[in-house]
Amino acid sequence: MALLAGASLTISLSAQACEGTDCVLASRAGVNVYPIDLEASLGDLEPGERAGVLAKPERIERLMDNVLITRQLAExxxxxxxxxxxxxxxEMLLAAERALAEHARTDELKKRAGAADFESYAREQYAVRMDEFRVPETTEVAHIL
Structure with a gap:
């Protein structure tokens, strides 16, 4: 493990120009991290969280470091x-199947959510149950001596 912690980390400064496996973003002990690896690592995050990670260089570096360590241990x-x-x-087959199933499930949910018309549903619910959405009148009283 000391070998992993002590190894140097080389990060490419031209990462923005890279795609897929065209260039190496980070390299350590014979294993590399490519832009597509980072994209896959961010796949579990919501778009807002993803933007938060990408906005901070230390978080990107930590993410690349995690990929490198995992890849080194796998080697x-x-x-x-x-x-x-x-x-x-x-176990490797099951992990691949889980990833495929999760992508299929996510895509199906996105399709269904895109097709749903939530605004008209909300308006309909409001029209039918107006009394439930009314806020009772309040009166503020102050006593001044």
Whole structure:
């Protein structure tokens, strides 16, 4: 683990010009991070959260560092032969299936949300249940001596 922590981190300054695996954003101990890796790492976040991460260089660096450490450990595991274990192979397959299912689910939810007309529904609910949305009148009284 000291090897991982002590290794130097090289970050490309021309990251904005890179896409996919065209260039390396960060490299350590023989493993690289590409722009597509960062995009995939940000995939779990909502757009607002994603913008927050991308707005702070230290958070981007932490994200790249996490990808590098994971990739280094995965390389060490492959060299040790873990990827040949049938249980590990099945775990990797299940992880890939979970990712695919999550993308399909998210896309379906986006399609349904885009098709829904929430404003007309809200207006309809208001028209039907106006009394529930009324705020009772209040009176403020102040006593001055």
């Amino acid at each position: 060490m595991a492959k060299k040790a032969g873990y990827d040949k274990d049938p249980i590990v192979q099945r």
